[in-house]
Amino acid sequence: MQLTNRAKKLEKKPMTLAERAYLPAIFQGLSITMRHFFMKKATIRYPEETRPFSPIFRGLHVLKRDEQGRERCTACGLCAVACPAEAITMVAGERKKGEENLYREEKYAVSYEINMLRCIFCGLCEEACPKAAIYLQPDKMAPPRYERDEFIYGKDRLVEPVDPDKRSVRGIQLTPEQADALRGKLAGQPA
Amino acid sequence: MIEIPTLGWQAIVIFVVFAVSLLIATYSTYAERVVAAFLQDRVGPDRAGPYGLLQPLADAVKMFTKEEFFPGGASKALFVFGPCLAMLTALMSSAVIPFGNTLTFGNNSFFLQGIEVNIGMLWVFGVVSLGVYGIMIGGWASNNKFSLLGAIRAASQNISYELAMGMSLIAVLMMSGTLSLREITLQQSVPGEWAMWNIVKQPLGFIIFLVCAFAETNRTPFDLPECETELVGGYHTEYSSMKLGLYLFAEYVNIFVASAVMSVLYFGGFNFPFQYELRDWLVSSQDWELASAQNLITVLGTLGLFAKIFAFIFFFMWVRWTLPRFRYDQLMRLGWTILIPLAVFNILLTGGLILFGVIK
Numbered sequence: 002m003q004l005t006n007r008a009k010k011l012e013k014k015p016m017t018l019a020e021r022a023y024l025p026a027i028f029q030g031l032s033i034t035m036r037h038f039f040m041k042k043a044t045i046r047y048p049e050e051t052r053p054f055s056p057i058f059r060g061l062h063v064l065k066r067d068e069q070g071r072e073r074c075t076a077c078g079l080c081a082v083a084c085p086a087e088a089i090t091m092v093a094g095e096r097k098k099g100e101e102n103l104y105r106e107e108k109y110a111v112s113y114e115i116n117m118l119r120c121i122f123c124g125l126c127e128e129a130c131p132k133a134a135i136y137l138q139p140d141k142m143a144p145p146r147y148e149r150d151e152f153i154y155g156k157d158r159l160v161e162p163v164d165p166d167k168r169s170v171r172g173i174q175l176t177p178e179q180a181d182a183l184r185g186k187l188a189g190q191p192a
Numbered sequence: 193m194i195e196i197p198t199l200g201w202q203a204i205v206i207f208v209v210f211a212v213s214l215l216i217a218t219y220s221t222y223a224e225r226v227v228a229a230f231l232q233d234r235v236g237p238d239r240a241g242p243y244g245l246l247q248p249l250a251d252a253v254k255m256f257t258k259e260e261f262f263p264g265g266a267s268k269a270l271f272v273f274g275p276c277l278a279m280l281t282a283l284m285s286s287a288v289i290p291f292g293n294t295l296t297f298g299n300n301s302f303f304l305q306g307i308e309v310n311i312g313m314l315w316v317f318g319v320v321s322l323g324v325y326g327i328m329i330g331g332w333a334s335n336n337k338f339s340l341l342g343a344i345r346a347a348s349q350n351i352s353y354e355l356a357m358g359m360s361l362i363a364v365l366m367m368s369g370t371l372s373l374r375e376i377t378l379q380q381s382v383p384g385e386w387a388m389w390n391i392v393k394q395p396l397g398f399i400i401f402l403v404c405a406f407a408e409t410n411r412t413p414f415d416l417p418e419c420e421t422e423l424v425g426g427y428h429t430e431y432s433s434m435k436l437g438l439y440l441f442a443e444y445v446n447i448f449v450a451s452a453v454m455s456v457l458y459f460g461g462f463n464f465p466f467q468y469e470l471r472d473w474l475v476s477s478q479d480w481e482l483a484s485a486q487n488l489i490t491v492l493g494t495l496g497l498f499a500k501i502f503a504f505i506f507f508f509m510w511v512r513w514t515l516p517r518f519r520y521d522q523l524m525r526l527g528w529t530i531l532i533p534l535a536v537f538n539i540l541l542t543g544g545l546i547l548f549g550v551i552k
Contacts, residue, residue, distance in 0.1 A: 024399075027515060034231045034514040044235040 059122045059137035061144075062115055064160045067105055072160060073134035076110035083129035088119035105132070113159060117143045117152040206287060206306045213286045217444035218248045220505060224444075227509040255437035263335055263430045270333035275431065275438035278326025282445035285319040288312040289452045290374040292462050292494035296483040304462075304494060305374060312373035313365070316453055317358060320408060323446065324350040327410075327417060330439065331427035342426035345520065346417035349407055352527040353414075357404035359535035360397040363542040364390055364457055373453075377461030381468075389460040396538045398458045400531055405450040407527070410443060412512040416520055451504030452497075459500050462493035 019025050045052050054060070065073050076093035094111035096104045103109075120143075126135050146152055222237065222244065229236030237244035262268055289312075292304030309315060324347050331343020367390070368376045380389050391398050407414040418426030428439045455461060467489050474485040518526070 027511075030514045031510060034510065037233055038227075038230045040233055042230075042235050043233050046235070046238075 054140055056139065058139050059124045059127075060141045061138050062120075062126070062154070062159055063136050063138055064113065064156070065134055065136055066161050066163070069102070070163050071101075071103060071105040072109060073105055073132045074110045074113065074130075075106040075108045075132055075134075076113070077108075077131065079129040079131060080126035080135055083125040084120075085123060085125065086119040086121050088116045088121075089126060090114050090116075110156065113156050115154045115159065117154055118149065201302050202306065205302075205304065209286050209289075209291065209306050210283060213283060213445055213448055216448050216501075216505075217441055220444040220447060221251065221440070222247050223505070224509050224512075227506065228513045231510070231513045252437075255434045258433040260435075261430070261432040265335040266430070267333045267335075270329050271430075272435070274326050274330030274333055275435045275442070276326075277329060278323060278442040279438045279445070281319050281323040281326060282442040282449065285316045285449045286445075286452065288315045288373055289449070289456060290377050290461060291452075291497060293378075293486075293490040295487055295490055303374065304490065308372070308374055310370065310372045310375075313361065313371040313376075313457075316373075316449075317354070317361075320446075320449075321350070321354055323442075326439075326442065327427045330431065331417075334427075334430035336430050338423045338425070339427050339429045342417045342419070342423045342429070345419075345423075346410060346427060349410075349414065349416055349523060349527075352524060353404040353407035353531070356400055356527060356531035356535045357408065359532065360394075360400035360404065360538060361457070363394055363397045363535075363538050366539070366542050366546060367393060373456050373461075377456055377463065380460040381463040389458065389463070391458040394458065394538070394542070396534065396541070398454075400535050400538065401454065401458070403526075403531060405454060406508070406511065407523075409446040409450050409508070411447065411508055413515040413518050414523060415517060416523060419517060447505055447508050448501065451501045451508070454504055455497055455500035462490070462497045464493055464496040467493065 067073050076091050078091060078093070081087075081089040081091060091113045092111045093108055096107050096109055122137060122143075124137050127137055143152075225247070226236040226244075228234075237247040240246040240250045262271060287306035288309060290303065290305040290308075294301045294303060296302075327346040328343045331339040331341075331346070334340070364376070365371065368379050370376060370379075376390075382388050406412075410417050417423075418428065420426065423429070428436055431439060470492075471482075471485045471489050474480040474488070475482055480488075
């Protein structure tokens with residue numbers, strides 16, 4: 002049964018003199034390797050060059066703030082429910098008076114932890130979130146660590162920093178105009 | 193003009209030849225990795241220094257600082273002697289290679305050659321065939337079955353291929369009538385007939401010589417002595433640190449010497465096309481003295497010889513990263529049933545052509 006027309010018919014014929022003399026085949030091989038000598042190299046010189054990420058790459062998580070710098074997350078737990086690897090845990094708390102500039106809703110996450118050793122970067126948390134609070138950044142990978150407990154990311158490392166300039170350090174690229182607008186809005190507000 | 197005694201001049205030449213051989217061997221290790229990388233679409237070492245040019249230094253530091261290991265039950269003296277002998281014989285054979293024609297200063301003229309002897313070719317063969325002792329002793333002294341097997345393979349391979357190599361050379365000697373490498377080079381420089389290098393007269397002999405040179409230097413596809421899939425590491429399994437380094441290094445010196453011998457025997461040595469025309473033009477139209485024009489030709493010829501040598505070294509590497517290793521019985525069959533009869537045929541053919549006056 003022939004499945005494709007790529008099949009090569011092989012016969013075991015006695016070798017011709019040219020084949021037995023090795024040399025033609027050797028020269029053919031040499032010409033192939035010589036062509037590769039001049040080919041463009043596939044190597045990416047890593048520390049200097051980095052491979053461009055795919056536009057749909059799902060990297061390190063971030064907990065977003067809204068345009069006034071308040072945490073979006075309301076600790077509803079839908080992300081933790083959606084998470085197939087059960088990497089997300091959170092403790093919900095009630096917003097107190099005077100904290101309106103910190104948290105967007107009355108309920109917020111007192112602690113929010115993602116275990117990066119469990120996380121499979123599937124992005125289901127991002128899809129489950131009704132408040133658009135959690136995102137997987139398209140340009141930042143979870144960095145390697147030496148200790149296991151360093152892989153449990155708390156709010157200190159997940160929440161987007163307030164300082165607009167630090168946001169770009171974390172890989173959340175704001176345009177200069179956006180950063181300036183945000184700086185204006187945050188002016189006078191305690192972090 | 194300071195009188196330089198002939199021996200003093202020769203000592204300088206020998207020192208320079210040794211230094212150049214070692215330098216080229218050093219950078220062959222770097223070039224091998226770069227060539228390998230390029231042939232395999234990689235980049236190769238480029239971290240140590242600009243373009244990785246300090247890589248040999250880094251390798252040397254690594255080699256020297258590694259642990260010296262002596263296997264239990266090994267003959268310690270022989271174990272040390274093996275790599276020394278391999279390195280010694282590799283370096284010795286470069287002494288008779290004519291790296292250039294004559295340099296003339298005043299009334300003194302000097303050969304750019306370590307020793308000018310009329311048995312140059314015999315010297316190279318004698319020393320090269322001693323080279324197998326280095327491997328043999330190293331493999332034996334390791335007290336390791338795999339090393340011994342590798343050493344035995346090396347010995348039988350070298351003996352088999354030395355026969356065909358010597359016989360392919362006899363055809364050249366029949367034409368030249370001398371064993372002096374310098375004479376053979378000069379005979380390839382007939383004024384006005386620069387295309388009369390020995391490769392034109394001896395294409396078959398050259399191919400046999402080339403194949404045998406690969407086998408003699410233990411290079412792929414004939415690197416059976418160090419077949420790691422069958423012999424762990426081969427004859428140098430038990431070697432560590434700089435003793436291993438010397439073995440690997442001797443291989444590169446051998447490649448350099450083999451390339452030099454092939455360039456001299458078949459590719460005209462230090463001759464290059466239109467050298468006499470260039471000299472005559474300098475003398476007649478540029479008012480150069482004959483001696484200084486000849487000196488310029490000599491220097492250019494030396495550079496030309498090194499270009500040929502580098503081309504051969506590159507070819508050695510090119511082949512290594514193209515062809516897989518032979519099986520041992522295939523290797524033996526190729527040597528005994530193909531190359532030796534071909535070499536004999538080449539001798540008969542050359543003899544016939546000389547007899548009927550087709551070639552000189």
